[in-house]
Amino acid sequence: MKKIFLFLASILAISSAYAEKVELRTPNNSFIVDLDKGAEPKFVYFGPALKSQDIAELPRLGGGNGGRAELYPAYGATHTQSETCLAMRHADGNMSTQMLISDYKLQTIKDKAPNGADRTGELLTITLSDPIYPTTVHLYYQSYDDVDMIETWTDITNGEKKTVTLTQFYNPLLPVRRGDVWCTHFHGTWASEAQLTEEPLNNGTLVIKDKDGVRNAMVGRSEIMLSLDGKAQENYGAEIGAALLYSGNFRITVDTDDTDYHYYFSGINPDNSEYHLKKGETFTTPRTALTYSTTGTNGVSQAFHRWARRYQLRHGNQERMILLNSWEGVYLNVNQEGMDQMMHDIKSMGGELFVMDDGWFGDKYPRAVDNSSLGDWVVDTRKLPEGIPGLLRDAKKNGVKFGIWIEPEMANTVSELYEAHPDWIIKAPGREPVKGRGGTQVVLDMANPKVQDFVFGIVDNLLSNYPEIAYIKWDANAPVMNHGSQYLPMEDQSHLYIKYHEGLNSTLKRIREKYPDVIIQACASGGGRVTYGVLPYFDEFWVSDNTDALQRVRMQWGTSYFFPAIAQASHISAAPNHQTFRSIPLKFRIDVAMSGRLGMEIQPKNMTDEEKELCTKAIADYKKIRPIVQFGDIYRLLSPYSGHDLASTMFVSEDKKQAVFYWWKLETFKNQHLPRIKMAGLDPNKSYTIHELNRIDLRPLPCEGKSYSGAYLMNIGLEMPLSHTVEYNKQNDWSSRVLHLTEE
Numbered sequence: 001m002k003k004i005f006l007f008l009a010s011i012l013a014i015s016s017a018y019a020e021k022v023e024l025r026t027p028n029n030s031f032i033v034d035l036d037k038g039a040e041p042k043f044v045y046f047g048p049a050l051k052s053q054d055i056a057e058l059p060r061l062g063g064g065n066g067g068r069a070e071l072y073p074a075y076g077a078t079h080t081q082s083e084t085c086l087a088m089r090h091a092d093g094n095m096s097t098q099m100l101i102s103d104y105k106l107q108t109i110k111d112k113a114p115n116g117a118d119r120t121g122e123l124l125t126i127t128l129s130d131p132i133y134p135t136t137v138h139l140y141y142q143s144y145d146d147v148d149m150i151e152t153w154t155d156i157t158n159g160e161k162k163t164v165t166l167t168q169f170y171n172p173l174l175p176v177r178r179g180d181v182w183c184t185h186f187h188g189t190w191a192s193e194a195q196l197t198e199e200p201l202n203n204g205t206l207v208i209k210d211k212d213g214v215r216n217a218m219v220g221r222s223e224i225m226l227s228l229d230g231k232a233q234e235n236y237g238a239e240i241g242a243a244l245l246y247s248g249n250f251r252i253t254v255d256t257d258d259t260d261y262h263y264y265f266s267g268i269n270p271d272n273s274e275y276h277l278k279k280g281e282t283f284t285t286p287r288t289a290l291t292y293s294t295t296g297t298n299g300v301s302q303a304f305h306r307w308a309r310r311y312q313l314r315h316g317n318q319e320r321m322i323l324l325n326s327w328e329g330v331y332l333n334v335n336q337e338g339m340d341q342m343m344h345d346i347k348s349m350g351g352e353l354f355v356m357d358d359g360w361f362g363d364k365y366p367r368a369v370d371n372s373s374l375g376d377w378v379v380d381t382r383k384l385p386e387g388i389p390g391l392l393r394d395a396k397k398n399g400v401k402f403g404i405w406i407e408p409e410m411a412n413t414v415s416e417l418y419e420a421h422p423d424w425i426i427k428a429p430g431r432e433p434v435k436g437r438g439g440t441q442v443v444l445d446m447a448n449p450k451v452q453d454f455v456f457g458i459v460d461n462l463l464s465n466y467p468e469i470a471y472i473k474w475d476a477n478a479p480v481m482n483h484g485s486q487y488l489p490m491e492d493q494s495h496l497y498i499k500y501h502e503g504l505n506s507t508l509k510r511i512r513e514k515y516p517d518v519i520i521q522a523c524a525s526g527g528g529r530v531t532y533g534v535l536p537y538f539d540e541f542w543v544s545d546n547t548d549a550l551q552r553v554r555m556q557w558g559t560s561y562f563f564p565a566i567a568q569a570s571h572i573s574a575a576p577n578h579q580t581f582r583s584i585p586l587k588f589r590i591d592v593a594m595s596g597r598l599g600m601e602i603q604p605k606n607m608t609d610e611e612k613e614l615c616t617k618a619i620a621d622y623k624k625i626r627p628i629v630q631f632g633d634i635y636r637l638l639s640p641y642s643g644h645d646l647a648s649t650m651f652v653s654e655d656k657k658q659a660v661f662y663w664w665k666l667e668t669f670k671n672q673h674l675p676r677i678k679m680a681g682l683d684p685n686k687s688y689t690i691h692e693l694n695r696i697d698l699r700p701l702p703c704e705g706k707s708y709s710g711a712y713l714m715n716i717g718l719e720m721p722l723s724h725t726v727e728y729n730k731q732n733d734w735s736s737r738v739l740h741l742t743e744e
């Protein structure tokens with residue numbers, strides 16, 4: 001009988017008060033929960049899509065050490081020894097809460113995704129109530145019809161007569177059966193973001209967190225993978241991918257206690273963030289997105305990338321322009337002729353967009369060095385006498401689109417803004433502000449609606465006055481350095497971190513409602529905003545301020561686990577590199593930059609004609625492979641972390657008719673034995689012709705122009721010579737290859 005109800009519930013997507021096991025299904029995943037009114041909601045299964053006959057046989061968790069099945073343990077009434085999702089103090093001081101099902105429904109939905117795209121799927125809403133307090137929680141699980149992603153989040157409503165205090169507010173947990181489970185996660189710092197860590201899960205708690213307050217992807221990243229049968233493999237094995245979609249302070253924990261399960265928790269970091277929920281108010285948590293792959297980490301990445309391009313990223317289905325950004329070329333020394341020259345140069349190499357970075361603004365306090373002017377978003381007419389109209393005119397003349405840099409959430413204490421509104425900054429009550437970059441940078445209080453209006457106004461002024469502006473680089477270069485909102489009442493100071501990001505998100509939403517078309521890059525001292533928490537409002541992000549190609553191989557590798565190449569701004573910069581001072585040949589720099597959203601970050605007038613020619617050719621070639629890189633499926637092949645002195649990755653178009661293969665040698669010594677790389681993701685029965693891009697060799701590769709079956713390329717692979725055959729005086733120790741594969 002139950003099987004039938006289950007069947008009806010999942011196929012007809014109707015509400016069913018009687019169904020016990022409820023399934024949420026994506027094309028390849030099933031997520032199954034056990035729901036009984038008056039009991040706690042329980043986890044049953046997350047994995048490959050199941051037949052209804054098998055669903056009926058799935059065992060329940062729970063009892064003894066087998067594992068706890070409760071999806072949303074609340075602290076105090078029955079759950080005290082184990083970790084909990086919700087902890088709160090009721091209005092009367094009672095610290096115990098019990099969350100039991102009062103209702104649930106499964107419905108088909110058709111709505112707008114965060115990036116504005118239409119989506120369809122199912123939504124499971126589970127209503128939980130406390131038997132003795134009128135506090136209610138809704139747990140939500142949402143599936144997509146066309147991508148393997150389940151999103152879960154909650155809202156908590158205070159039905160009590162007075163304010164309650166939330167001290168912990170995670171999303172529903174995910175139990176993962178013990179075995180040989182490994183966790184892949186990412187950590188970094190400025191100029192070294194997204195470094196990969198892989199470790200087995202053991203007893204105890206693995207905590208991944210970021211408490212920057214503003215740039216919450218700089219040190220810790222809120223995306224993890226769990227490989228269920230040993231260390232992660234790129235192309236095979238059971239793998240869960242989980243991402244918290246939140247731009248603020250977060251905490252991810254994987255807790256392993258005395259049961260047969262690990263428990264994954266994700267949510268807003270509760271540290272110094274207890275939340276006072278007034279009578280009748282609702283607190284909504286940011287979503288967690290989950291996918292299950294049977295094809296290793298690449299399966300997880302492909303699912304996240306597809307979901308991101310369709311539903312998370314702005315304009316995820318539109319090719320990105322190839323751009324020159326002025327930062328490493330001129331730093332703050334922008335001026336009219338200099339911008340004109342850079343526009344001309346990028347156009348002459350085939351580029352499509354020029355972005356003027358920091359340094360263009362400030363009237364009373366011109367932005368000569370980085371210790372003033374943030375907040376004063378007026379053109380410095382000493383540098384740019386003809387203002388933005390002059391720049392737009394030059395862009396038109398040169399045949400490129402124009403973009404501009406802003407850092408709207410920040411001020412310098414040396415600025416007209418700060419003089420007028422010292423109360424708009426974040427600062428501990430009664431204390432002097434702590435200042436960041438340049439000794440004067442402070443963070444504006446995004447919790448304050450006046451600040452939100454001001455930030456909206458910066459973009460609104462630019463875009464309403466100059467609708468030709470095609471691109472904005474939105475930077476943020478400081479953390480919360482001391483705790484305090486001058487806007488929030490003293491009793492709600494602990495809301496600062498949460499309210500900052502609420503304010504940021506609502507402002508971004510407002511901007512997007514008015515300006516849906518402009519391209520916006522998320523930058524925060526480099527990769528500090530590589531998070532799906534804000535990406536629905538952005539088209540792309542700056543991976544890192546470090547543009548050294550060798551380090552980029554690692555950073556872009558780590559970033560690719562969850563974020564698609566279309567969003568990874570990846571620029572060719574100068575040698576020696578401005579961050580590592582390493583000199584890497586242009587060929588290698590190009591070959592790395594071409595694996596993301598290609599751009600340049602260099603002063604073209606310092607380039608030789610030969611270098612410009614190589615870039616011109618690369619840009620022309622990139623235009624051919626752009627749809628494959630930006631919309632194709634990623635197959636990471638050999639990790640730069642593997643110790644093989646080599647890294648290799650590829651992108652395959654959805655129809656498998658084309659692919660791009662990248663091969664980067666990371667180290668050189670004599671008698672070096674590099675592995676031959678087997679490709680992946682191709683159609684074994686198709687025949688592919690090989691063409692090398694960015695070739696500098698005097699002789700073509702032996703495989704040039706030849707055709708191979710997908711099976712050959714995936715089972716055997718192509719031999720790559722260890723070095724380039726170039727004239728004697730041009731030889732160096734670097735070697736890299738980009739191959740374009742096209743179906744014959």
Ligand code: DGJ
Pocket residue numbers: 327357358405475477523524525526542544545
């Ligand atoms: C930090 C960014 O990451 C850089 O790319 C550049 O825009 C600077 N800020 C400008 O101040």
